[in-house]
Amino acid sequence: MTDQNNIKVSIRNLFKIFGTDPAAALTHVRAGLGKPELLEQHGHVLGLQNINVDMQAGEITVIMGLSGSGKSTLIRHLNRLIEPTAGEIIVNGEDVLAYDATKLDALRQNTMSMVFQKFALFPHRTVLENAGMARRVRGESGKAADKEGQKWLERVGLAGYEEHYPNQLSGGMQQRVGIARALASDSEIMLMDEAFSALDPLIRTDMQDLLLELQRELHKTIVFITHDLDEALKLADHLVILKDGAIVQQGEPQEILLQPNDPYIMDFIADINRARVLRVRSVMEVTTDPGTNIAGDVDANSNLERVIAMSEGDTNLNYRVMENGQQVGLLHMRDLVRALVPVEASDPARRMAS
């Protein structure tokens, strides 16, 4: 998965400590002090500790964690709304932390755009002016900004609302404006901090679908923050799980589901519908051997639920797994059923312990 040549954003050994003397607190943290101890003994909040993430161009990197785990802090380091205590942030091969104010403004105007949990639209500007805002900030003419704003408003389904003010729109529509505003800046990187968390579940699903649809076409590098595992699994190409400011696991979402390396993650994934989330390619046997006793063909990217429905619950069947018209593996229903049981329950050692 990781392609060294295609890394858009790279975070290296990033630390963030909130407090009066972060540098001193950092030495304690490096010496192994944890978040609660640091707060108790030194009165500093450990925001982030030793974060290393590579974000691939054209992928959606989802950062997931419970509230207070440091997600917002992390994403705000990318465009330096928050300054780190230590570490490096490399965007397109350049160290963002070395930027002066002018270059930083240029980065924020041209390379990165942001979508906010509470929309953060300008209440005194119309929807159209909001959508074209990034262009106006860059000094482009009002006409050019409006043209671009109009285009993206139409793209997110808000044609006809140009002259409305943001608070005349529903939450979902406001966030569509937020997305149009980010897209109209034509930046390669989009930062989305819990962009859909404030929306009703049905609207949220719509917005996730909209984002995936846009992404298929635009191939932006998206950093998406969420506290919702279903959302994370739906959107993520690369999933980073954050706890108390540290990364507990990162990788392909399917991999994390099948091999969680931490009880925190096991708790997180305990309640999800694995049959709907896991995909055939994650549980198949990779082979081009035609196999015997084949009951039919399945697509590598379809989820297990569909296969179960197809098999009508018969665990003795085998399927040929196809991708782009080629066989890529064999799916044994027995493996599929095993994958449906969370690791925790299937591991006898853990079952004894708990």
Added chain:
Amino acid sequence: MAFYDGLIETLGLTDWCGEADAGGGGPLTMAELLARANGGGADGEDPATPLMDTPFPSLDTLHQSCEAIPRTRDVTEMVEQGFLGIKDGLRLVLDPLTEPLGWLLDASLSGFEATPWFIMIPLLMALTWFAARSVSVLALVTFSFLFMAMINHYDEAIQTLSIIFVCTIFCVVLGVPIGIAMSKSNTLQRISIPILDMLQTLPTFVYLIPLIFLFSVTESKLYGIAIILYAIVPVIRLTDLGIRLVDKDVIEAADAFGMSNWQKLTGVQIPLALPNIMAGINQTIMMSLAMVVIASLVSAPGLGRLVLRGINNLELGVGLVAGFCIVLLAVLLDRATKAALGRINSSEQ
């Protein structure tokens, strides 16, 4: 001899105090005069003062026992001398700085007075309509001015209005930037708030005293400064508050899209603080009106002068009618600015 003699002696301060000869040289204090008028000379034998009559150890009382302690009148004298001492220096700085205010006040006054009523009243109506877009406010303004013209108070009302006009402009031009600076710096805010509190709570007469010494009473900038000092407070406060109250998320969005500080200030913070700033301007106008009446004491022309005449000459009718005109002016200024404020608020929703 005096009540605290014993105390001075016990403390061993007799030498430092010098000869205690109250009633000797120097002007007499009021207490000494009273004592003398009551028959008992200051030098006479004091009967032992009963405990219940123990005088407060004030400067004057202590002075009776100890020459070296100054009397209160010496202290006020010192304050006066101190002020007179820095007066020339202060004048040298303040005079050129405040000169434009005087010019503008005079120019505006003669401008307002030179404009004939049949131009002025429609002009005011147009202005009201432009700001407030409200028929009832327009009607109020029209009838008020026609009424004041009818009872021959038009000239005074226009003079008062002219002063308020100039002073409000100064308050806004100075107050909004000060408010913005305060919203940007917590230190500046901590320093400014006590000063603003003081300006707002000082009785208005107290302002006038140092100003009278600094400038001559005939100068229009004297009352101009008094009005501005008093009326500038709300516009500063509410600009500061308004900018600080702008939604943090919106500011963060402005930062995230790379807005410069100037773009942020003019494009986001001031527009979003505008309802608060306008509320401050409304209060500033009302306070200017209150002060312009008092400033008639220091030669400010206008309706206040008629009120003053009413007080001085016990002309009840003159004072009351002028007072009524002031109320009318206050109501219409308030309604017009509130309506303008309401329009801003609703356009932002």
